[in-house]
Amino acid sequence: MQQDMIVVLDLGSEENTLIARDIRSLGVYTEIHPHDITAQQLKALPNVRGIILNGGPNRVVDGVSIDASDAVYQSGLPLFAVDHAGKIPMSLANWPEEETARKDILKQFVFDRCNAQKNWNMDNFIADQIDLIRQQVGDKKVLLALSGGVDSSVVAALLIRAIGKQLTCVHVNHGLLRKGEPEQVVEVFQKQMGANLVYVDATDRFLSKLQGVADPEKKRKIIGAEFIRVFEEEARKLDGIQFLGQGTIYPDIVESGTKTAKMVKSHHNVGGLPEDMQFELVEPLKMLFKDEVRACGKALGLPDSMVYRQPFPGPGLGVRCLGAITRDRLEALRESDAILREEFEKAGLAGKVWQYFTIVPDFKSVGVRDNARSFEWPAIIRAVNTVDAMTATIEPIDWEVLARITQRVTHEVPGINRVLYDLTPKPVGTIEWE
Numbered sequence: 001m002q003q004d005m006i007v008v009l010d011l012g013s014e015e016n017t018l019i020a021r022d023i024r025s026l027g028v029y030t031e032i033h034p035h036d037i038t039a040q041q042l043k044a045l046p047n048v049r050g051i052i053l054n055g056g057p058n059r060v061v062d063g064v065s066i067d068a069s070d071a072v073y074q075s076g077l078p079l080f081a082v083d084h085a086g087k088i089p090m091s092l093a094n095w096p097e098e099e100t101a102r103k104d105i106l107k108q109f110v111f112d113r114c115n116a117q118k119n120w121n122m123d124n125f126i127a128d129q130i131d132l133i134r135q136q137v138g139d140k141k142v143l144l145a146l147s148g149g150v151d152s153s154v155v156a157a158l159l160i161r162a163i164g165k166q167l168t169c170v171h172v173n174h175g176l177l178r179k180g181e182p183e184q185v186v187e188v189f190q191k192q193m194g195a196n197l198v199y200v201d202a203t204d205r206f207l208s209k210l211q212g213v214a215d216p217e218k219k220r221k222i223i224g225a226e227f228i229r230v231f232e233e234e235a236r237k238l239d240g241i242q243f244l245g246q247g248t249i250y251p252d253i254v255e256s257g258t259k260t261a262k263m264v265k266s267h268h269n270v271g272g273l274p275e276d277m278q279f280e281l282v283e284p285l286k287m288l289f290k291d292e293v294r295a296c297g298k299a300l301g302l303p304d305s306m307v308y309r310q311p312f313p314g315p316g317l318g319v320r321c322l323g324a325i326t327r328d329r330l331e332a333l334r335e336s337d338a339i340l341r342e343e344f345e346k347a348g349l350a351g352k353v354w355q356y357f358t359i360v361p362d363f364k365s366v367g368v369r370d371n372a373r374s375f376e377w378p379a380i381i382r383a384v385n386t387v388d389a390m391t392a393t394i395e396p397i398d399w400e401v402l403a404r405i406t407q408r409v410t411h412e413v414p415g416i417n418r419v420l421y422d423l424t425p426k427p428v429g430t431i432e433w434e
């Protein structure tokens with residue numbers, strides 16, 4: 001490992017991630033570890049230059065007051081405590097809220113006291129991970145479910161660099177992807193990067209399972225279960241796979257909880273693999289925050305459209321083609337969504353709006369087309385901004401942009417005769433309609 005490391009010790013503070021992010025922004029690598037880290041665990045961490053005890057014995061978590069382990073106090077490493085009574089000479093009652101003030105304090109500790117080197121950057125990270133992946137995998141084979149989302153795409157690019165043809169990527173096209181997405185996965189990974197890619201067009205299979213199913217939760221369950229089934233079938237066809245690549249990222253681990261945080265949710269990017277298929281996981285992004293994952297993807301040469309891809313739900317267009325999915329309505333959805341994306345791109349909104357897409361409901365309204373009565377579906381535009389997807393606000397879109405989208409969608413997309421703009425923030429409305 002090339003990077004120096006500062007450990008942020010989790011003593012129940014809600015600011016662990018913030019502090020870890022601040023330190024990384026100073027060019028120094030950092031990891032969050034549980035308060036009861038043992039001497040052995042601490043020794044196993046490479047290049048630790050100092051420890052920040054974040055939180056303190058006066059913090060009570062789940063009814064228990066917590067303190068750092070003796071290993072920390074006896075480590076001989078420079079220590080810095082925040083919200084932590086006694087024991088440590090270098091301490092502070094609270095982090096300043098203001099970012100510059102906080103970073104000034106961190107700079108003093110990290111550079112002056114710990115003498116940490118500013119060597120956290122993507123080139124070093126990639127070089128380290130290539131070594132680590134090669135050490136872990138040896139001459140064995142790795143399987144990766146490549147959805148085309150940011151995380152799985154970056155893992156794929158990194159694994160291709162590290163082990164080339166020892167990696168097999170499986171891309172399951174469930175027929176509910178956006179226009180051009182499966183083609184892009186094949187183009188980038190198979191044609192440009194030369195990966196072993198198994199492309200499975202399972203559209204018919206998914207659509208027949210979904211036929212007549214209108215309940216959103218049932219649709220989600222069918223899509224999720226079928227996805228695993230298809231992936232398993234492909235995995236069984238391959239010989240000698242011992243490792244499974246996963247796009248786990250740092251927030252997944254931090255959210256899943258160190259000792260002091262409650263389990264928020266357990267993360268299985270590829271859940272439900274059968275028990276008799278024993279894989280060891282390869283998770284090279286597990287210490288990266290989302291923006292670092294994107295930076296890593298860029299450094300590995302992935303296109304911006306993949307690296308800055310907006311969030312897209314696992315069930316894909318399936319939860320935007322409302323009610324029971326039909327092929328013609330799904331096609332109208334895919335085409336209207338593509339026009340929306342194109343026009344947002346042209347209007348400079350693509351990098352500005354967090355998530356934007358169209359929805360096609362399963363009802364029709366009367367219109368006129370070519371002097372005749374038409375009876376067609378509406379397309380609904382949803383464009384929201386959010387930090388954590390728990391709440392969301394509406395992007396105020398320029399009227400002209402909306403008018404242009406309306407003109408194009410109603411003239412270019414068969415089956416659509418109206419365009420609506422959803423003005424509802426979350427709450428009351430969720431981001432998706434189903």
Ligand code: XMP
Pocket residue numbers: 220311312313314315355389426429430431432433434
């Ligand atoms: P809602 O609709 O709950 O969505 O406001 C919040 C965010 O989560 C995404 N979303 C999903 N992602 N599987 C996913 O992987 C799902 O079933 C799912 N449902 C919603 C949604 O796109 C938004 O970003």
